[in-house]
Amino acid sequence: MMRIIFHCDLDCFFAAVENLYNPQFKGLPVIVGANPKRGKGRGVVSTCSYEARAFGLRSGMPISKAFELCPHGIFLRPNFEKYSYVSKRVMKILKEYSDKFEKAGLDEAYLDVTDYCSDMNESRTLAKKIKERIFKEIGLTISIGCASTKSLAKIASDHKKPNGITIVPPKYRIQFLKNMDITRIPGIGRKSRIFYAKKGISTIGDLLSLSFEEIERLFGKNGLWAWKVSKGLDERKVQEKEGFNKSLSKERTFFSDTSDLNVLYSKLKELNDKIHEKLERKDVYYRTITLKIRFEGYLTQTRSQTLNFPSRNKKESFNILLKLLKKNKNPLKKVRLIGLKFSNFSRKVTKMQQSLTPFLTQTP
Ligand code: TTP
Ligand code: MG
Numbered sequence: 001m002m003r004i005i006f007h008c009d010l011d012c013f014f015a016a017v018e019n020l021y022n023p024q025f026k027g028l029p030v031i032v033g034a035n036p037k038r039g040k041g042r043g044v045v046s047t048c049s050y051e052a053r054a055f056g057l058r059s060g061m062p063i064s065k066a067f068e069l070c071p072h073g074i075f076l077r078p079n080f081e082k083y084s085y086v087s088k089r090v091m092k093i094l095k096e097y098s099d100k101f102e103k104a105g106l107d108e109a110y111l112d113v114t115d116y117c118s119d120m121n122e123s124r125t126l127a128k129k130i131k132e133r134i135f136k137e138i139g140l141t142i143s144i145g146c147a148s149t150k151s152l153a154k155i156a157s158d159h160k161k162p163n164g165i166t167i168v169p170p171k172y173r174i175q176f177l178k179n180m181d182i183t184r185i186p187g188i189g190r191k192s193r194i195f196y197a198k199k200g201i202s203t204i205g206d207l208l209s210l211s212f213e214e215i216e217r218l219f220g221k222n223g224l225w226a227w228k229v230s231k232g233l234d235e236r237k238v239q240e241k242e243g244f245n246k247s248l249s250k251e252r253t254f255f256s257d258t259s260d261l262n263v264l265y266s267k268l269k270e271l272n273d274k275i276h277e278k279l280e281r282k283d284v285y286y287r288t289i290t291l292k293i294r295f296e297g298y299l300t301q302t303r304s305q306t307l308n309f310p311s312r313n314k315k316e317s318f319n320i321l322l323k324l325l326k327k328n329k330n331p332l333k334k335v336r337l338i339g340l341k342f343s344n345f346s347r348k349v350t351k352m353q354q355s356l357t358p359f360l361t362q363t364p
Pocket of ligand 2: 009010011012013107
């Protein structure tokens with residue numbers, strides 16, 4: 001089945017955060033990075049506002065060069081505490097739009113929204129909604145790319161920066177990619193470009209004109225990756241990483257839509273048991289239990305309950321899942337997919353805390 005994946009990337013992130021805290025800088029060239037010391041400074045530009053980019057400034061450029069091109073710019077040292085605070089608030093909003101979420105950096109994340117949009121047209125409406133919320137609640141603009149794989153979504157989010165939405169339905173993939181420089185492919189940098197250029201390959205279209213065998217012979221592993229990306233064959237899943245997992249989830253699509261409660265219960269039990277085996281292997285405890293139901297048609301709902309204390313008790317979680325299922329089942333609609341997710345992890349739990357888990361709180 002075709003997947004619908006978003007890559008969301010904030011615009012000139014560090015500089016945009018500086019503007020949030022210093023509205024008087026808005027509309028001016030703001031450069032975050034090393035101290036320019038009136039052109040004698042060492043170090044580089046971390047990022048800069050789009051006004052500064054108009055003077056030719058870029059991330060990674062020597063700060064002395066940036067000063068030469070834009071001496072009247074506002075030069076600031078980075079303040080990571082601020083950036084990570086704002087990043088967390090943005091990520092919290094993004095997470096609300098899919099249970100399949102992956103933070104890929106301070107200012108970027110992937111969302112698999114396959115279960116929340118019936119097609120790529122609907123995904124535009126969703127992308128707009130997300131952008132509006134982030135602008136309203138945080139005050140930042142974000143660019144969103146939407147495609148059937150993570151790498152294509154990433155290329156797409158970069159396509160109409162700043163503040164853009166770019167949707168690449170599979171049938172427009174080649175048209176979208178063919179004239180792009182191959183360095184647009186994540187993992188192909190400037191050094192690779194020289195290597196590819198020597199063999200007559202400079203655009204993604206050039207790459208796509210070669211056969212799989214030719215690519216392997218000329219460019220090895222790196223080439224095969226680039227080819228897979230360009231063909232829309234990157235199969236990497238959207239899933240949370242970072243240290244130990246932030247959540248564990250499982251879901252099943254039924255062969256045919258069902259409203260048979262026994263089928264739903266037994267599938268729920270099976271998935272719940274499987275996840276608990278894994279939680280035990282990983283030795284983690286959760287506080288939040290989420291049930292996901294997708295009905296016939298495309299409506300998908302997720303409902304969560306958060307416990308007061310970390311837990312890893314499959315009977316208790318099964319009961320909670322049943323309760324959530326009963327509450328949210330629509331008697332008029334058959335169920336297409338059922339899923340569960342455990343999150344809000346911690347490593348250890350004391351005996352006393354374990355026995356207190358019946359005290360529950362409900363989250364919307
Ligand atoms: P990016 O998303 O690559 O860049 P950006 O958000 O500044 O600009 P764009 O609108 O093109 O997305 O990186 C996110 C942040 O990471 C960026 O604000 C600063 C930091 N960064 C560096 O410190 N050094 C670098 O070379 C790059 C590329 C980014
Ligand atoms: Mg960015």
